[in-house]
Amino acid sequence: MKELIRAIPLFNGFDDEELDYVLRAAVRRHVPKGGFLFREGDPADAMYVLLEGRTRMFTSDAQGKEFVFMIGEPGLALGEISLLDDEPRGWSTQAEEDSDFLMFTKTDFHAALQAFPHVKDMLIVNLAGMVRRLSYTMKNLALLDVYGRLRALLESLVVDVDGQEMVNEPLTQQAIADRVGSSREMIARILKELVFGGYIRLENKRIILLQKLPERF
Structure with a gap:
């Protein structure tokens, strides 16, 4: 498990002691194909890292019309934005296939940010990538x-x-x-x-x- 976690970009550069901390804090969660990791509007109580599988992140309206703006692949951090601003989930995340995640509670998430300052840098990189992908999506919607x-x-x-x-x-x-x-x-x-x-x-x-x-x- 330690080597699996070490390969995740969010934990890049962690030494064995730091990875042991992650393993103690993390809970492994399995979501079957079609299941929801969380839904739009849910309270934010944890963040996740996708270990195996694939997810789709989407938003929907009252009539059930959906717009998928991102597909999640292994190594992606999920749900951290709502933990940073304490707002409800801004979109739904559903498993496209059987998927496994590492789950970190809100308490453990904030403790990790204090214990390992470099996690903040990795979160910034992760969020920057998300903004770029969303910007590309919005550009295509507007111009194509x-x-x-x-x-x-x-x-x-x-x-x-x-x-x-x-x-x-x-x-x-x-x-x-x-x-x-x-x-x-x-x-x-x-x-x-x-x-x-x-x-x-x-x-x-x-x-x-x-x-x-x-x-x-």
């Missing part, structure tokens, strides 16, 4: 049409698998719509046109890029 946002999303997720460019993350049309701020029907229409044009191929909820996506739809 739906196709432009879809294209930006796909290009950000493309990986090379055995010489084939593809979005290896399984994405439903609704999941894509939630992440680009559109309707499922619009996403379905755009994907259909891209398939018809020979730009992509769809296989088991995965998108394979056959050629560079057009600048405009």
Whole structure:
């Protein structure tokens, strides 16, 4: 467990004594796929570090419409903002797959900030990364049409698998719509046109890029 924690960016540079402190304070929590780590508006009582799995962070309105603004990967700190300003949770975090977390209570979180000043530096880096990602998302929402946002999303997720460019993350049309701020029907229409044009191929909820996506739809 110690080596696993040592690999997390938030604890980069911790010596064995400091890691032992972390292990004594942390509680390991498992959230099954589809479960919520916390919901928008919940009181802030702990922060978390994602060890394994993947999460989605989203906000929603009274009608249940969702906008996903971030996908959490292992090593990400979650929920620390509400502990810093003592405000309710600003968004919901749901497990995209079975996920494991380290949980630190509010008391332990503030004690760690006092005991290890360099944790504050890592939190600042973590928050700066979040602000950059949110700024990029807001820029796309403001300046790009739906196709432009879809294209930006796909290009950000493309990986090379055995010489084939593809979005290896399984994405439903609704999941894509939630992440680009559109309707499922619009996403379905755009994907259909891209398939018809020979730009992509769809296989088991995965998108394979056959050629560079057009600048405009």
